[in-house]
Amino acid sequence: MPILGKQAEGRTNAEKANILANHFKNTSSNDNCTKTFLENKKQKSPDIIAAISDPGSNTSDLNIPFTLTEYRRALKQKKSTSPGNTWGTNKKHLLKLYRVLIRSIIDYGSQVYDSASDNALHALERIQYKALRVALGATKNTPTVSLLAEAGEQPLQLRRNTLTLKYWARTQGHGTQFPPNKLITQAKHTTFKKTKQHKPPYNHKIHSLLSEHNLNNIKITQFHTNPTPPWKLVAPKTSTDILHSTDKKENPIAAKNIALSIIHDKYKNRIQIYTDGSKNQTTDRVGLGIYAPELGIELSIRVTDKCSVYTSELIAIGLALRIVDETKPPGGAVILTDSLSSLQSIESGHSTRITEIHSITNTLQSLHTQNIHTTIEYIPAHVDIPGNDMADSLAKKALDNQTILCNTTYSKEEVYSMIKKSVDKSWADTWLQVGR
Template identity: 30%
Template sequence: MDSRLTFKIHIQKLIDKCKKSNNILRCVTGMEWGASRKSLLRIYSALIRSAIDYGCIIYGSASKSLIKKVEIVQAQSLRICSGAFRSSPVSAIQVEVGEMPISLRKFKLTMNYWINVKGHSELHPVKDIFKDCWEYGKNEIKSFGWTATRDATILGITEISVSHSVVMQNIPSWMLPMPQVDFHLQYIVKNEKTISKEFVVQQYLNQNYSSMLHFFTDGSKDPVSGNSSAAVYIQRLQDKIQKRITNFVSVFTTGLIAILLAIQWVEEVQPTRVVICTDSLSALNSLLSEQSTSRKDLIYEVLINQNINSILILPISLFM
């Protein structure tokens, strides 16, 4: 960073790095030989776009002339990847290869980072730059702290509740009991083509878990309206639990909430042994690994509740 925060030195180093990467693209391409467009775009994403993205939220406040130099380098890269003529418009090339202009990509990354910061506690140091300042409105500065909240307001996402980015639990993760997961049913159903899937699932449960209480969970989301819900069906009792949840959540989230509803019912009724059947493979893998890119709060809640409830056996079967 230079003393006046013009980012001239940084952008020049970025351009030099991208030009070297462009030479790599030229070495592996040709009119009648060389790598395919798909491979060239992968190289572009790994070597050039990643370098442009790094820190673009910060150096995006540089002058238009400096940003223009970065756009020229990107255009050269896309022209090599697509094999377009030098006279081809840059916008047409971007549409052809499915690549955003730098300004739009910076806007997307800025909003992603803004939402991520909103999910942190109030002690997060970046939140200080969102606070009111007497200089706001006096100067037109394009820095992240000055423009991010304004852009988020234009998008209409300032009032949306954001889940915590970092979930801290009172119980260490290594002390949480792991659920017993049975994946055999998945392979049996896939290999069985003569008998209906419903019959195979029921037969498997009767043979292996006949003494247990069977729960069937599912989550759904309307792709048009965004309406989401979760449900649990208790087969032996012919009882069901339904819950309307927040709109526009992921299908992964609806599956976890459905499992959590079943565990909460077990906590209240206290049956001896239960088996929960779900069709969310991603939810099962996340529960086993305790790792996920989203909704770690729900994953920890499922694991903690099964510990508090002293559920001795919780095999979760997958059926498709």
């Protein structure tokens, strides 16, 4: 990005600040400039404006690192309370600039350089401390833990741990032969001697991080393509007629009546299968419910703990389709779900749970070849639709089951959520220890 470079030579601090402020105004989407600031911009000489807007072919001066001094001069910490002084910006925008301009650079490659010496890593911590002090307008003697808490920023070591674990979660989906995963496997059978100058590299450190955050037994869904070629797949039949008919928040009674009317008129001769998913946020237990009144089926199935409700909803739809495939109703079937995100994923074919999507589309394809008409219909939740309420009750009942009947792997997004929860707990524990 264009910054001062040689343009700083022979200029006052005020001129330097104006040059940088002009650049931020031209490259940022936020609108923080006051009328006074805009008037000051007009007083700058044309050659400075030209140097910023059109640096020409010689761009060597534009690659000089953005410094905290320039950051401070351009943004003036935060809005001054002095009479008649209206320029500057607030804490929210300063922190946003810190995250975009400084933290992003610190984050880059952190999984690799985390094995650097403590002295090298402390240099980065000083940069973070100074940047946050500028953003918050804090004094030099402000404790680091207080500064980080006020800014909502993790200590850099915790942030590096988070990014390292997320990288591990992303790469696990590529299988054991993916180069980083092969190194991790090899590191299990070797030891690394830690010294002050030599810390464990990524493939060794990841094992201790997984143990620390209880992620050792986590299995992540592998990337794979649908075995059925896309040109042989028939587009799944889905419907959101009820969603576009009325707003359940504004008129839940009307939403209920329209839903019951569509179910009765549109699917009068089809068997109806209601599905739902549920999760206890305290115990992390997950369950699903399936209710098919015409078939006399009521299922309460507990799913792998810590999965998302979205996952349980997709699994429930997949199981409902298998019921249709086994019973082969002559009039066809309709799967009724209150999970709009699941329906949209089935329509688009894109999802964080691509295994479940492939299973659903392949079953729908099989039903189509058997001439068993099957539609997945969206219905609003919690508007007293008897079948939906029954499926919801069955899903909640599944949370009390002592046995997990449906084991599944995790998507990387679900693992991200686990990582965030565990790292946030570590951060909170550190804060409590300091408080003591």
